[in-house]
Amino acid sequence: MKAVALALALLLLTGCASGLRIDTSHPSVGHDSRVQFVIMHYTSADLERSLAILTGNGVSSHYLIGSSPATVYRLVEEDRRAWHAGDSEWNGRTWLNATSIGIELVNPGFVDTPEGRLWYPYSEQQIDNLIVLLRDILTRHGLEPGAVVGHSDIAPQRKVDPGPLFPWQRLAEAGLALWPDAQQVAAAQPGFAAEPPTIAWYQEQLAAFGYRVPRHGEFDEETRSVIAAFQMRFRPERFDGQPDAQTAAMLAVLNAGR
Known part of the structure; x- marks a missing residue:
C-alpha cells in the first residue's frame, strides 16, 4: 500500500508540473491555521547584529522589531517555519517551530553587575508596534490571548527572554495576553x-x-x-x-x- 501511495503521489506531482488542472471549487471547512502560538523573544544584540543573525542560515524569526526607530521587519513568511523556538513545549505540543510565529524585539537583555543583574527596558514605540502586529496576527490566525507566550515559558530550563521588563500586563490590557485578576x-x-x-x-x-x-x-x-x-x-x-x-x-x- 505504501508503494502504491507513493506512486500516486509521484504521478500527481508529475501531472502538476505538466499542467494538470486542479478543481478548487469544493473547499473544505475542516481546517485551521498551522499557527497555534506566538512566541516572544529579545535578541540580546543591537539592530545591525540582530539582522545579521536572524537573516543567516541558523536562527531565524518571522518578525523583528527595532528599538529606535521601532521598524517592524518581516524576515520569514508566516507560512514558512522559522527557527526560533528550539527544544520547546507548551500545552503538550513540542518543538514549536512548526506551529508558531516568532517575534524578536531588539533588546540587549541584561548585564550582570556587582550590584546584581540589570535588565534593559523596551521602548514605548516597540511595544506600540508590537500590539498592532500581535492584534493582526491573532485575528488572522483565529488565536486567543493564551496563545501568546514567552521563550522562557516554552523553554524554562534554557531561556529567560523576553525577561522581567517585558510588559505582559499591558498586552493583557489590550486583549493580547493572559493576566490574573x-x-x-x-x-x-x-x-x-x-x-x-x-x-x-x-x-x-x-x-x-x-x-x-x-x-x-x-x-x-x-x-x-x-x-x-x-x-x-x-x-x-x-x-x-x-x-x-x-x-x-x-x-x-x-x-x-x-
Missing part, C-alpha cells in the same frame, strides 16, 4: 498562606497552565526553574523560583479562568 488573587492568597500547597500541587497547576514540568512531587531544580519562569512573567518584581502564597494564588486564578 488582582482582586481574585488578593482574595485567594490568604488561604494559600494559611495552608501552603504541596509541590505536587504546583507541578499539576503549572502543567495545566501549559508548562513542561516534572510531576514527581519533589522540589528539584527543574521545578524551581519553571516556577521562576512563571513568576518572571506574572510577578516580575521577584522571580526566585520559591513557591509562595502569591504565586499559588496567581496560578489558581489563571487556571480557573481558562
Whole structure:
C-alpha cells in the first residue's frame, strides 16, 4: 500500500508540473491555521547584529522589531517555519517551530553587575508596534490571548527572554495576553498562606497552565526553574523560583479562568 501511495503521489506531482488542472471549487471547512502560538523573544544584540543573525542560515524569526526607530521587519513568511523556538513545549505540543510565529524585539537583555543583574527596558514605540502586529496576527490566525507566550515559558530550563521588563500586563490590557485578576488573587492568597500547597500541587497547576514540568512531587531544580519562569512573567518584581502564597494564588486564578 505504501508503494502504491507513493506512486500516486509521484504521478500527481508529475501531472502538476505538466499542467494538470486542479478543481478548487469544493473547499473544505475542516481546517485551521498551522499557527497555534506566538512566541516572544529579545535578541540580546543591537539592530545591525540582530539582522545579521536572524537573516543567516541558523536562527531565524518571522518578525523583528527595532528599538529606535521601532521598524517592524518581516524576515520569514508566516507560512514558512522559522527557527526560533528550539527544544520547546507548551500545552503538550513540542518543538514549536512548526506551529508558531516568532517575534524578536531588539533588546540587549541584561548585564550582570556587582550590584546584581540589570535588565534593559523596551521602548514605548516597540511595544506600540508590537500590539498592532500581535492584534493582526491573532485575528488572522483565529488565536486567543493564551496563545501568546514567552521563550522562557516554552523553554524554562534554557531561556529567560523576553525577561522581567517585558510588559505582559499591558498586552493583557489590550486583549493580547493572559493576566490574573488582582482582586481574585488578593482574595485567594490568604488561604494559600494559611495552608501552603504541596509541590505536587504546583507541578499539576503549572502543567495545566501549559508548562513542561516534572510531576514527581519533589522540589528539584527543574521545578524551581519553571516556577521562576512563571513568576518572571506574572510577578516580575521577584522571580526566585520559591513557591509562595502569591504565586499559588496567581496560578489558581489563571487556571480557573481558562
